[in-house]
Amino acid sequence: MRIRDKIMLVGGIPIAIAAGIAVAAWLLLSEAERARSGAVLAGAIYRDLLVAMTIRDDYVSANPAERDPHTERFREQAASAQVQLASLGPLARTQAQRREVASLQDTLARYVARMDEYIAVTTVNDRLIAEMSLRAARLVNLADEARARQHASNADIITTLTEKDQQLRRLRDIVDRAYQLRATLWGLQTALQHSDGHDHGFAVAQMRHAASGLAEALGAGRGGAALELGNLARAAAAAGPAETGTVAERLLAWCDRLLKIEVTAQRALQEEVAQLLTYSVEANETEQATQNVAVSTLKLGQETHEALTRRDADVAERKLARSGELANIAAALPISPLIQTDMIDAITEWRERLGTTIEGIRKQNAMIADMDRTASAMVAKARSLNDLFTGDADWLGAFIGHVLVIGATIGLLFGSMAAFAAARSITMPLRRLQGSMLALAADPLAGRIAESDRRDELGDMARAANVFVTEISRRERDLRHAKERTDETLAELRQTQADLIQAEKLASLGQLVAGVAHEINTPLGIALTTATLLGDEAQEFERALDGNQLARSRLAHFLDRMKEGSRLLFDNLGRASDLVHSFKQVAVDQVSDEPRRFEMKGWLEDVIRSLGPLLRKTRHAVAIDCPARLQVATYPGALAQVLTNLVINAALHAYDEGESGRITIAVEEAPDQLRLTVRDDGKGIAPQHLGRIFDPFFTTARHRGSTGLGLHIVYNLVTNKLQGRIDVESRPGVGTAFRIEMPKQLAGEARAEALAAL
Amino acid sequence: MMKYLVAGALALALAASPAAAKTLVFCSEGSPEALNPQIVTTTTGMNAGRPMFNNLVEFVPGTTQIVPALAESWEISPDGTTYTFHLRRGVKFHANAVFTPTRDFNADDVLFSLMRQWKEDHPFHGTPGATFDYFRDLGMPDLIRAIEKVDDHTVRISLARAEAPFLANLAMPFNVMLSAEYGELLLRRGEPARLDADPVGTGPFALVGYQKDIAIRYRAFADHWNGRQKIDTLVFSITPNPAVRLAKLKAGECHIMAFPNPSDREAIAANPSLRLLQQEGLNIGYLAMNAARPPFDNVELRRAVNMAIDKRAIIEAVHQGTGTVAKNPIPPLLWSYNEAIEDYPYDPAQARRLIAEAGYPDGLDTDLWYMPVNRPYNPDGRRVAELVQADLARIGMRTRLVTEEWDQYRVKLQAGEPPLALYGWTGDNGDPDNFLNVLLGCAAARPGGNNVAKWCLPEYDALVTRAKATSDRSERETLYRQAQEIFKREAPWVPLAHSIVFMATRKEVKGFGIDPLGRHVFEGVDLDGEASR
Incomplete structure (x- = not known):
């Protein structure tokens, strides 16, 4: 077997075992993780449920105005518990857990449904209670209205009574005076019967006096009657004894008639006054009673409100019964019809609402009891769920521990054994190979390595080493040849460089020479020209001399020209000489190259x-x-x-x-x-x-x-x-x-x- | 279950809203003798029942013109003996604490209502306290031959003979239509008396409650066939004393009052928040003398009483001049009034002689009954009684004043108990028969009949019966004139006065009119401005 395979085996076994353990551990851990998160979630659900129950208690005992926040919170809490339960489902590993989760979900759903119903009923109840307060308050308002009316009425009654009293007084006056007149008439009749004259006059005078008194009492209001009276009285007075009787009879009849009318009028008026007084007093009493009814209702309303807030249905029932009594009282009292209907209606409606509310409260109480039962079932389930998950997680943890320990032990043993065996099968031939290689290193020509017959990597290495050795010798030879060639090339290159430098030097020298030539050319040219000119001048002078045209000025001119010419010649030739000197030196220097x-x-x-x-x-x-x-x-x-x-x-x-x-x-x-x-x-x-x-x-x-x-x-x-x-x-x-x-x-x-x- | 409770609570909340209802309060003059108009004869009773019921035909308020009501149309056979009524559809009955109607008004209800008064074997005919006096006084039991249900909305009534006022009689309060279904229910419950005590009708108002001498409360019937009233609650506040009524009216405790004192009429007219209504009444106030037994079976004595009474003093004192002296049993407004008749003179001396000739040289003692409440024909029964008492005392007739509770008063009078009784009548249908026959005919002279004088003269009875049978007005007039002459001769009454009827309302009352037949019609009445004040 090849080493690679052996190594793979040796390395692979522990790795495989370790991998197996790792996979197993990972699976188990993830299960454990699941179980543990399930336990945590179950714990959280348990707590959430407890909180939800507390919130429900808050809701139940809160004021109607403050219920809404609790509703919100309860819904949130329940929703969160439901969400958590939903995510707990997948985490369940055993049948028991799944059953428990499903069961708890049902119970929670029931609880929430009950709570919703309870909230609905409570909302209705709260509103009914509020309306009841309104109704009760209305009664007081109605009673106040009635009282205001009664006060106005009383004032009016007093005025009326005063008038009637005055009428009564007047009537009494009339009646009294009528009786007096009657008495005088009777006296007159008696006087007539006596037939002695002197009483007659007296009686007449009495009668007239009484008549005028009556006429005065009749006053302006009964002008017609007063007129009649006046006529009759005068007739009676004026009548002689014969007719006096008849006239007196007529006056008497008239008087009786007046009395009949006025006495009955007086009685009727007294009756009216009595009735008005009675009415006034009764009205006051009724108004008081109305007020009492209203106040009683209000008080009853308050007590009922307290009972309702406490959800005490029995007390509320008693209040309902009491309100029935109140309703009957209100119906029986002679309350102003204007408000009686309203009052009775208000009380009746109040009672109806109370009845409904009491039913609602009974419902509420039943619901609370039911919810409590459901809640305790819920809590028990949640706790058992929690226990299930925690137990499961614990067991898994222990199991993992065991698996790891056992697996590791087996792996360790097995791996070590395999490693040892493989190592041996590698290191021995390797050492042999090492020896051979060292020998070869010392003397490359020592010969082939023995291990080259092996079929594994060592064999490959041995064979390769052989090849190396052969190769090294050959390459050494080649290297030497290459070096020799390189040396030659280098020498050539140097030569070329020297040649090039030489060439450059020669080139610059050439340049120099060219430059020099050019330079010298200029002064030499000038000198030459000047010499020519001088020659020409001399010739001219000679001619002049020959011709005996020589003037002093001409001679002076000729001398000037000669001087100038010779100066020029001197300068230029000197320059040329300098130049040559310089160049010479430079060239010599260049060529000779001596310090x-x-x-x-x-x-x-x-x-x-x-x-x-x-x-x-x-x-x-x-x-x-x-x-x-x-x-x-x-x-x-x-x-x-x-x-x-x-x-x-x-x-x-x-x-x-x-x-x-x-x-x-x-x-x-x-x-x-x-x-x-x-x-x-x-x-x-x-x-x-x-x-x-x-x-x-x-x-x-x-x-x-x-x-x-x-x-x-x-x-x-x-x-x-x-x-x-x-x-x-x-x-x-x-x-x-x-x-x-x-x-x-x-x-x-x-x-x-x-x-x-x- | 919860949902129903909630829904129910909401429905309750919505149904009985606390909005202020429009309440109309009528200060009435007395307690009705019953709430079912079938068994009353006083206008007080009729007015108390009127808001709750309808008839087949009805009078236009303020007139005696007949218009369709529960019967949409009718045909009368040429011989006048067969009336076929076609009933209105979609008419609803009231519901109350024990009864909810399941069907609309139909022919069964017509038969139930009429048969109850007619047939003695009708389950409700013998209800205690129910005596159908009006029905009998008009001779209906003998007049009607048959009542048939042709179909659910057609009824045929066959009469034994033609009766001219028959249609007008059907419009009278005692012919209201009751609910046969309600009757069946009460029979099943074993509470037949509730038919009258807790009545159910088709009228614009439904009964809420009745407390004797205190109040009758009605609530507007939303499903009335003629539309819902504008007033939500109607209350009769029973206040016998007219001064107290006026005080309440001024205070605003009631909106309409019955029969103010004639002496207060100027004050009312001058009061800016009140309105005075007045109209000549189709009425008669009289002193009835019991002609069925001594002493007033003696016609001479009766004539003596007629001459003893100073009617002018009564007009002056009690009616304060708002009335006319009566000499005939029918008011001058009514056709066939015999103005040729001369009234007995006021002659106490002559009366004195007559009473002695009648066999009472030392005078006699007797009872004089008077009504405890105001009547349209008599503003103050007690005072009239006192005046009469004084007059009679002058001729040696010593009287003791007696009265009874108003509902009992009528019963006693109709039973024929008092020897002398003050009473009166307001015409119910504008027909002379309503006075001359109902009050003085032999049919009504039976115990319980409206003939308080219990006077039955066959000669007179024949005249009025014949007059009833024909529809020829001139013939009737002749007969009635003759009847009045007989009346004058026999003097069963002392006719005292025909009055002007007064009513007073607050200015904010709209749609209320005074009616010559003494009807207080609250249908169509409304309150201006501030609602239930």
Whole structure:
């Protein structure tokens, strides 16, 4: 078997076992989780139910105005318990739990339904109770109205009574005087019977007096009767004894008639007064009774209200019976009909509502009892549910523990055994292989490894090692060949580099020569021209001489011209000679390439001069800033090449077509070192090129024919030959500065040779 | 179950709302003798029953014009003996504590109501206290030959002979229509007397309760065939004394009062919150003398009494001038009034002689009965009695004043107990027969009949009976005139006065009119402005 398989086996078994345990544990844990969350939920439901029951109690005992918040809360609580129960269902693991959950859901639903019914009944009851209060209050209002009317009526009755009393007085007066008249008439009749005359007159006088008294009593109100009386009385008085009797009879009859009428009127009036008084008193009593009824009803209403609020149906029944009595009283009293109907109606309606309310309260009480029973059943169920779930969760927890322990133990044992066996089957051949490999490492040619016959990974490794060894030898050989070839190539390359540098040198030398030639040409040309002119002048003078036309002025003129001419010739030829001298030195330097001592400033000027022609092509100006009497001992050729290259670089590359720039060569002296700065104010070098400008063949102007070797040569010369350093600084758009630091005296033999050269 | 309770409670709440009801209070002059008009004869009783009932035909209030009521139309056979009535449909009966009607008014109810008064074997005919005097006084038991139900809405009444006032009689209060279904229910419950004590009718108001001498309460019947009344509650506040009635009217405790004192009429007319109604009444106030037994079976004595009484004094004192002296038993307004008849003169001396000739030289003692309540024909029964007493005393007739409770008073008078009794009558149908026959005919002379004088003269009776049978007015008039002459000759009464009837209302009462037949009609009455004040 392959090692891989063995390892897999070894590793796989524990893993498989562990995985098995893990799966089992995970399943069991999730079950346990379920059970536990079920237990928690059951606990929560239990608490919610308790809270709901408390809220119901609050609702039952609350004031009608304050019931609504409890309703809301109860509904919320019940809904939350129902939701929780619904989510508990899926969590049930056993049949018993599911049954219990379903049962509790039913009970809760019943409880909620009962509560809804109770709320409905309570709402109706509350409203009825409120209406009853209104009715009771109405009675008081009605009674007040009746009393107000009664007061008004009493005032009116008093007025009426006063009038009637006055009438009675008048009547009494009339009656009294009528009786008096009657008496006098009787006296008159008696007097007549006596037939002696003197009594007659007296009696008549009496009669007349009485008659006028009666007439006065009759007054303006009974004008007709008074008139009749007057006529009769006068007739009686005027009558003679014969007719007096008859007239007296007539007057008597009239008087009786008047008495009849007035006496009966008096009685009738007295009757009326009595009736009015009775009515007034009765009315007051009735009004009082009405008030009492109203107040009793109000009080009854309050007591009933208290009983209803306490939901005491028995007390309320008694109040109902009492109100029946009140209703009967109200119906029996002679209350003002205007309010009696209303009062009786109000009481009747009040009683009806009370009856309904009492029924409602009985219902409520029954419902509360029922709800309490349901609630206790509910709570018991919730508790048992809680226990079921918790028990289940506990059992699961224990079970998991056992499973884990047992599984782990088995796994451990089995795994260890398998691992041990597999390990052995691997490590032994591995050690053998290790030995073989080490031997091979020491001596690659030692031969094949023994294990290469195995079919497992070790065999593969052994075979591979064999192959390596063979391969290594071969490669070594190849490597050597390649190295030799590389060396050759390198030598070639160096040669090429030297050739190229040489070529460059020759090129610049050529350039130099060309430049020199050009330079010298100018003064020489002028000299030649001047000489020609002089020749011509001389000829002219000769002619003049010959011709004996020689004036002093002409001679003066000829001398001036000769002086000017010779000056010109001297200047130009001198210039040419200087140039040749300079160039010579430079060229010698360039070609000979020997170190010597020289004075910096003059030498610099020479060099720059040699570049004159080239520079004149451009518009650039070269300035030298060098301290005087600075002596250096170094390779002038190399330095000259360096400077040349730098200046020409600046001239050619730092400016665009047509620009005129300023190139400055500044020399600074340090004790042993020399600092040489070639600065220009051109366009500068881009930062990304700065690092590469000294690389061979690097140029940005290959299209213009630049070889890219200039600065490379500069670099080489500075660092190798001149034993110095070169640095570049550039800012695009501002300018470039090449800084060279080199020793004033070359190290070593150079110094001696330099001295010798002086 | 719960839902029904709640629904029931809500229905109750909605049904009996506490909104103030419009209450009309009528201060009436006395307690009715019964609530069922079938068994009353006084206008007090008729007025108390009227709000609850309807008849087949009715009088237009204020007139004697007959219009359809529970009968929409009718045909009378050419010989006047067959009346076919077509009944109105959709007429509802009241419901009360024990009874809820299951059907509308139909022919069964007509038969029930008429048969009860007619047939002695009718289960309700012998109800204690029920004597159907009016029915008998008009001779209806002999007049009606048959009453048939043709179909549910058609009734045919066949008469033994033509009777001109028959239709008018059907419009009279004693011919109200009761509920046969209610009767059956009461029979099943064993409470037949409740038919009269707790009546159920088709009228605009239904009875709520009756307390004797205190009040009768009615509530508007919402399903009345002629529409619901504007008044919600009608109350008769029974107040016998007219001064107290006026005090209540002024206080606003009642809105309409019956029969104010004539002496108060100016004060009422001057009062800005009151209105005085007056009209000449179709009435007669009289002193009846019991002609069936001594002493007043003696016609001479009766004539003596007629001459002894100073009628003018009564008019002056009691009626305060608002009345006329009566000489005939019918009022001058009524056709066939015999104005040619001369009244007995007021001659106490002559009366004295007559009484002595009648065999009472020392005078005699007797009882004079008077009514305890105001009547339209007599504002103050007691005072009239006192005046009469004084007059009679002058001729040697010493009288003792007696009275009874009003409902008993009538019974006693109709039984023929008093020797002398003050009474009166307001015409119920505008026909002379209603006076001359009902009050003086032989049929009514039986105990319990309206002929209080218990005077039966065949000569007179024949005249009025013949007059009833014909519808020829001139013939009737002749007969009635003759009857009046006989009356004058036999003098069973002393006719005292015909009065102007007064009623007083508060200004806010609308639609109430005074009626010559003494009817207090509350149908169509409304209260202005403030509702139940």
